[in-house]
Amino acid sequence: MKFFAATLTPIVLAVASPALAQTSDHAAHQQTPPTTAQPAQTADPHAGHATPGASEPQTVQPDPHAGHNMPGMTMPPATQVDPHAHHDMQSMPQPTASDPHAGHDMSTMPEMAWPQTPPGDAGHDMAGMTMMPNMETSADNAGRPPEPPPPAAANAGPAHAADLYFDSEQMAAARAQLLAENGDIRTSVVILDRLEATFGEGADAYVWDAQGWYGGDIHRFWWKSEGEGAFNGETETAEIEALYSRAFTPYFDFQAGVRQRYTPEADRTDLVVGVQGLAPYWFEVDVAAFLSNEGELSARAEAEYDLRLTQRLILQPRAEINLSAEDVPELAIGSGLTSAELGVRLRYEIRREFAPYVGVEWTSSFGDTRDFIKARGEDPEDARLVLGIRAWF
Amino acid sequence: MRKALDRRSLLKAAGAGAGWLAFESMLPAWAQTGSPGIAPAMTTLAGPDVALSIGHSPFTVGGRTGHAVTINGTLPAPLLRLREGQNVRLAVTNTLDADTSIHWHGILLPFQMDGVPGISFPGIRPRETFVYEFPIIQAGTFWYHSHSGLQEALGHYGPIIIDPASPDPVDYDREHVLVLSDWSFMHPHQILARLKQSPGYFNYQRTTVAGLVSGEDRMSAADRRMWAEMRMDPRDVLDVSGSTYTYLINGHGPDENWTGLFRPGERVRLRIINASAMSIFNVRIPGLAMTVVQADGENVRPVEVDEFQISVAETYDVIVTPTEDRAYTIVSEAIDRSGMGRATLAPRLGMSGEIPPLREVPNLTMRDMGMDMGGMGAMNHDMSGAMAGMDHSGMDMSGMQMGGMQMGAAGHSASGHSAMNMRDPENAPPDMAVGVGVQTISPMPQNRMGERPLGLENVDHRVLVYTDLVALAPNRDRRAPSRTMEIHLTGNMERFMWGFDGRRFSELVEPIRFERNERVRVTLVNDTMMSHPIHLHGHFFELVNGHHGHQPLKHTVNVAPGGKVTFDLTADNPGDWAFHCHLLLHMHAGMFNVVTIRPLDGDVS
Numbered sequence: 002m003k004f005f006a007a008t009l010t011p012i013v014l015a016v017a018s019p020a021l022a023q024t025s026d027h028a029a030h031q032q033t034p035p036t037t038a039q040p041a042q043t044a045d046p047h048a049g050h051a052t053p054g055a056s057e058p059q060t061v062q063p064d065p066h067a068g069h070n071m072p073g074m075t076m077p078p079a080t081q082v083d084p085h086a087h088h089d090m091q092s093m094p095q096p097t098a099s100d101p102h103a104g105h106d107m108s109t110m111p112e113m114a115w116p117q118t119p120p121g122d123a124g125h126d127m128a129g130m131t132m133m134p135n136m137e138t139s140a141d142n143a144g145r146p147p148e149p150p151p152p153a154a155a156n157a158g159p160a161h162a163a164d165l166y167f168d169s170e171q172m173a174a175a176r177a178q179l180l181a182e183n184g185d186i187r188t189s190v191v192i193l194d195r196l197e198a199t200f201g202e203g204a205d206a207y208v209w210d211a212q213g214w215y216g217g218d219i220h221r222f223w224w225k226s227e228g229e230g231a232f233n234g235e236t237e238t239a240e241i242e243a244l245y246s247r248a249f250t251p252y253f254d255f256q257a258g259v260r261q262r263y264t265p266e267a268d269r270t271d272l273v274v275g276v277q278g279l280a281p282y283w284f285e286v287d288v289a290a291f292l293s294n295e296g297e298l299s300a301r302a303e304a305e306y307d308l309r310l311t312q313r314l315i316l317q318p319r320a321e322i323n324l325s326a327e328d329v330p331e332l333a334i335g336s337g338l339t340s341a342e343l344g345v346r347l348r349y350e351i352r353r354e355f356a357p358y359v360g361v362e363w364t365s366s367f368g369d370t371r372d373f374i375k376a377r378g379e380d381p382e383d384a385r386l387v388l389g390i391r392a393w394f
Numbered sequence: 395m396r397k398a399l400d401r402r403s404l405l406k407a408a409g410a411g412a413g414w415l416a417f418e419s420m421l422p423a424w425a426q427t428g429s430p431g432i433a434p435a436m437t438t439l440a441g442p443d444v445a446l447s448i449g450h451s452p453f454t455v456g457g458r459t460g461h462a463v464t465i466n467g468t469l470p471a472p473l474l475r476l477r478e479g480q481n482v483r484l485a486v487t488n489t490l491d492a493d494t495s496i497h498w499h500g501i502l503l504p505f506q507m508d509g510v511p512g513i514s515f516p517g518i519r520p521r522e523t524f525v526y527e528f529p530i531i532q533a534g535t536f537w538y539h540s541h542s543g544l545q546e547a548l549g550h551y552g553p554i555i556i557d558p559a560s561p562d563p564v565d566y567d568r569e570h571v572l573v574l575s576d577w578s579f580m581h582p583h584q585i586l587a588r589l590k591q592s593p594g595y596f597n598y599q600r601t602t603v604a605g606l607v608s609g610e611d612r613m614s615a616a617d618r619r620m621w622a623e624m625r626m627d628p629r630d631v632l633d634v635s636g637s638t639y640t641y642l643i644n645g646h647g648p649d650e651n652w653t654g655l656f657r658p659g660e661r662v663r664l665r666i667i668n669a670s671a672m673s674i675f676n677v678r679i680p681g682l683a684m685t686v687v688q689a690d691g692e693n694v695r696p697v698e699v700d701e702f703q704i705s706v707a708e709t710y711d712v713i714v715t716p717t718e719d720r721a722y723t724i725v726s727e728a729i730d731r732s733g734m735g736r737a738t739l740a741p742r743l744g745m746s747g748e749i750p751p752l753r754e755v756p757n758l759t760m761r762d763m764g765m766d767m768g769g770m771g772a773m774n775h776d777m778s779g780a781m782a783g784m785d786h787s788g789m790d791m792s793g794m795q796m797g798g799m800q801m802g803a804a805g806h807s808a809s810g811h812s813a814m815n816m817r818d819p820e821n822a823p824p825d826m827a828v829g830v831g832v833q834t835i836s837p838m839p840q841n842r843m844g845e846r847p848l849g850l851e852n853v854d855h856r857v858l859v860y861t862d863l864v865a866l867a868p869n870r871d872r873r874a875p876s877r878t879m880e881i882h883l884t885g886n887m888e889r890f891m892w893g894f895d896g897r898r899f900s901e902l903v904e905p906i907r908f909e910r911n912e913r914v915r916v917t918l919v920n921d922t923m924m925s926h927p928i929h930l931h932g933h934f935f936e937l938v939n940g941h942h943g944h945q946p947l948k949h950t951v952n953v954a955p956g957g958k959v960t961f962d963l964t965a966d967n968p969g970d971w972a973f974h975c976h977l978l979l980h981m982h983a984g985m986f987n988v989v990t991i992r993p994l995d996g997d998v999s
């Protein structure tokens with residue numbers, strides 16, 4: 002076991018250090034001048050172009066940029082000799098009138114501006130430039146005027162054309178089916194994130210950490226369960242949560258519900274409020290606060306990260322901290338930071354759904370919690386080898 | 395002992411042979427290997443009356459047998475060979491226990507014959523027969539497939555050829571149909587569930603530490619960090635990969651080597667249809683130049699290329715002229731390079747050409763995220779393929795927009811990106827729903843129709859780009875568009891949510907409304923890092939690709955990652971029509987809407 006700890010520790014450190022480097026680099030990025038964020042507003046595809054013979058279509062909004070000059074625009078460095086520069090656009094064969102933008106827009110050819118592109122290759126593709134118009138979109142237009150509505154006649158006639166030919170009840174049923182089949186997908190999953198045996202000082206033990214959900218993209222029923230015990234049956238703690246989960250950002254879900262805890266000393270029922278999701282740099286995080294039926298407030302934060310060594314061999318560092326607002330001597334919990342777990346697991350995905358792993362996990366208690374545990378004659382700090390499987394279906 | 399073994403192996407061989415025969419008998423004549431090509435005489439389903447029966451069949455590929463949903467018992471379905479100007483009656487009988495339907499992809503017809511349950515008709519119930527009847531008013535290469543559930547992914551698709559009423563402008567001696575598709579022994583509902591549970595499930599080509607150390611990933615640590623910060627996978631090219639798919643050509647896997655015959659010197663017309671559920675292909679025939687003569691069933695000015703990308707539901711007709719007495723390999727390589735379909739053109743049966751290895755998986759760039767970064771994307775984009783036939787004369791570049799130039803100058807590589815907001819609602823239309831289903835909004839979507847498609851930027855041969863397509867016939871409607879419309883293609887890859895303007899169809903979205911005969915310029919903006927083949931039923935739109943007056947007509951257009959595509963639509967076919975991404979699971983996840991065109995016949999406007 003010591004051998005495993007000794008070999009895995011450097012890996013843990015190696016994993017941790019890039020994360021630190023990432024953070025500092027990220028900070029450096031933020032210092033780039035903000036002006037780079039809005040080039041579309043300064044650059045105007047139509048500016049400076051003569052458009053003889055081109056008539057605008059009846060778009061509702063006239064081109065607000067026409068005729069503006071373009072301060073701040075620079076041409077490619079002179080090192081790139083451009084045989085076509087400074088030609089007169091008026092001599093260019095004009096496409097037919099209905100296309101207002103044809104021939105004027107070179108924004109699709111950004112390579113032209115890139116000094117390192119070899120002359121005679123990128124940047125001289127004028128087929129696109131000569132003719133392909135670059136239609137402005139909302140990204141080019143900070144004001145975002147609303148689009149013109151369809152003409153009134155577009156709303157004429159029946160709401161559902163097929164009702165004229167087929168039984169309207171059958172059509173209504175088919176429409177309901179169509180809605181369900183194009184977006185309203187219900188799925189479920191059961192994830193055994195950790196199902197492991199642990200070995201260290203004291204009795205060999207087992208741990209489970211599982212969760213799952215059922216529902217659509219936004220609203221889900223989410224359950225979680227974790228627990229541990231000794232194989233000799235000495236101690237066992239377990240908890241299960243039942244949560245309503247609602248996606249509120251592309252990456253994060255808000256969760257609320259109840260938790261039931263079982264410990265040898267006492268059981269608790271908690272209200273749970275939490276957030277779970279994917280943080281930048283692909284960290285899986287899960288943070289929750291709990292209010293027990295005894296009025297005790299506590300919190301837990303977990304984070305995991307999958308470092309793909311190969312397509313199937315994955316090193317997963319994992320951290321968890323627990324906090325309590327008050328002393329709960331009955332449960333050997335002190336106020337403040339109560340405990341922390343730091344682990345690293347190396348798994349091999351035989352299939353995506355099934356991966357055995359080996360790892361180490363270090364657990365420590367802090368503050369009053371540490372004292373409570375010491376008073377019980379237990380070790381407040383523990384490092385253990387873990388063997389387990391990660392599976393989901 | 396030895397004898398027993400021998401007998402067993404003999405039995406096994408016999409079984410394999412019987413399986414092979416059974417397999418070949420499951421294919422329509424044109425799709426059987428060793429096909430001499432299709433001649434109008436040999437096709438049975440030629441109309442005006444065609445009977446089609448939809449049912450369950452076993453399907454065998456690579457020595458394994460699975461369950462397929464087929465038409466008349468074959469995969470692909472029978473070739474429908476029709477003639478412009480005829481009336482056709484197609485009686486479709488459903489022997490499944492679930493509803494089914496057939497949509498005639500690319501065929502101009504009255505909306506109630508279009509075959510989309512819930513829009514054009516109620517669908518075909520079990521043990522019912524529905525008769526589609528419509529006049530054929532066009533010619534070209536098209537296809538047909540289910541629009542119910544995920545049946546299309548199970549084999550419910552087949553080709554349509556419509557011969558022109560007037561002499562064909564395309565001259566050829568022989569023709570073959572190549573139906574490209576993807577097959578998995580995993581049920582499509584299971585595939586979808588896996589993508590919802592774990593979006594990277596099928597991707598075994600992600601960046602790794604090993605790939606960083608060895609340099610095989612071709613990506614710096616700084617770039618990886620940038621992608622990781624954004625929670626984006628630069629290898630997320632296709633959602634479903636060769637890790638589960640076998641790529642088929644005419645129902646044959648790569649090892650079964652479908653073979654089409656030719657005589658050296660003949661002009662051979664290949665009618666290539668991408669009937670895949672989820673796979674976009676790069677198609678090439680090493681050693682043979684291909685002259686593209688038709689796209690989506692519409693004739694184009696011939697353009698010679700060595701490779702082209704065919705998105706889902708697109709069709710391309712090419713002419714090849716093999717002069718040597720040897721076998722040529724037809725390669726349909728999935729754009730994520732996770733696998734390939736393979737077939738052979740040969741003067742005789744039993745020949746096979748050299749099979750090129752899979753090429754390197756492409757890395758996405760910032761350009762694929764709708765940024766115009768000199769340092770990241772543009773450097774990797776070689777425009778030389780798009781240079782043929784360009785008009786360099788008379789250009790004044792002094793007033794040109796240098797999109798992204800300042801950025802390029804400011805930030806090479808990964809630095810400088812963080813200042814850009816990758817999800818700024820200001821870059822979307824005011825009515826777009828910027829919610830959970832919108833992971834990113836392209837801050838600088840580029841018109842990429844003149845660029846080589848993903849993964850082909852640097853190949854050293856000619857590659858088709860959308861700006862190469864020029865309609866052979868002049869466009870009929872020369873009016874200027876009376877209004878413009880912007881539609882964003884949105885998604886959240888982490889949750890496998892897809893939609894238009896931030897909404898899944900199931901959220902009761904407002905239909906897209908056009909007045910009959912209205913001419914509208916529509917710009918599709920891809921706010922995602924994936925390609926989306928967008929299909930409008932019942933119409934052809936004109937790609938605004940610069941060839942004014944000869945804008946190519948298409949029923950399906952691939953919108954490149956982070957890119958934008960503009961088309962002009964004359965809404966001349968009244969009724970209700972489906973409009974969707976043709977990646978089947980993207981559609982199923984919500985990237986779908988209804989287009990209504992009013993007034994209908996007989997309505998008073």
